Amino acid sequence: MCLLQEENIVINTNSHKVDLNKIEQAVTMILEAVGEDPSREGLLDTPKRVAKMYAEIFSGLQEDPKEYFKTVFHEGHEELVLVKDIPFYSTCEHHLVPFFGKAHIAYIPRDGVVTGLSKLARAVETVSKRPQLQERITSTIADSLMETLNPHGVYVMVEAEHMCMTMRGIKKPGAKTVTAVSRGIFETDDIKRAEIMTYINMN
Ligand SMILES: Nc1nc2c(ncn2[C@@H]2O[C@H](COP(=O)(O)OP(=O)(O)OP(=O)(O)O)[C@@H](O)[C@H]2O)c(=O)[nH]1
Numbered sequence: 047m048c049l050l051q052e053e054n055i056v057i058n059t060n061s062h063k064v065d066l067n068k069i070e071q072a073v074t075m076i077l078e079a080v081g082e083d084p085s086r087e088g089l090l091d092t093p094k095r096v097a098k099m100y101a102e103i104f105s106g107l108q109e110d111p112k113e114y115f116k117t118v119f120h121e122g123h124e125e126l127v128l129v130k131d132i133p134f135y136s137t138c139e140h141h142l143v144p145f146f147g148k149a150h151i152a153y154i155p156r157d158g159v160v161t162g163l164s165k166l167a168r169a170v171e172t173v174s175k176r177p178q179l180q181e182r183i184t185s186t187i188a189d190s191l192m193e194t195l196n197p198h199g200v201y202v203m204v205e206a207e208h209m210c211m212t213m214r215g216i217k218k219p220g221a222k223t224v225t226a227v228s229r230g231i232f233e234t235d236d237i238k239r240a241e242i243m244t245y246i247n248m249n
């Protein structure tokens with residue numbers, strides 16, 4: 047999230063600085079390099095817009111998803127909690143094009159300690175807003191939850207379509223990548239894992 051904009055530096059809530067000037071110069075160079083004329087009317091503000099866009103889509107860099115899980119409630123609930131179909135948009139670190147889809151996050155609280163439901167979605171948002179790999183989104187969320195709430199187990203599944211596989215390269219629109227990470231009890235308990243799959247697939 048952007049707090050301040052002074053001259054050409056955007057300062058995020060985490061004090062991470064994004065140098066808008068530098069991005070603008072780079073975008074101008076890219077436009078020139080591909081044979082465009084950056085001074086034509088339609089492109090005049092493009093470097094500025096792209097710089098603002100990068101500040102937004104990479105705002106999760108140096109934010110820590112674990113911060114969200116400090117919001118806890120003592121509810122005595124020791125059964126499954128699942129927030130599913132959390133939409134996200136991220137950026138493939140290899141090609142800097144989007145990949146997007148849904149995340150499903152499940153955990154079984156220990157000692158009745160639960161976190162706010164929205165915090166699970168906030169963690170997805172933070173981790174997505176970085177140059178990323180789908181596998182890393184999945185494991186970072188699972189490990190952050192394990193380290194902060196110390197639940198009996200965590201299961202995270204991410205389904206996504208990668209535009210580097212659809213609009214370019216191999217060009218396979220519709221191909222979906224599914225990544226899943228099990229921690230704690232979900233690593234060993236096949237029935238508990240199967241239960242989550244049932245809930246995830248349920249309308
Ligand atoms: N494991 C993993 N691979 C990804 C992800 N996003 C993109 N990739 C892959 O990263 C690989 C990069 O391969 P390279 O051979 O270095 O790059 P490239 O020549 O552009 O590859 P092609 O996409 O096959 O044209 C590609 O196979 C992409 O599909 C991701 O989230 N996880």
Ligand SMILES: [Zn+2]
Pocket residue numbers: 138139140141142143208210211
């Ligand atoms: Zn890619």
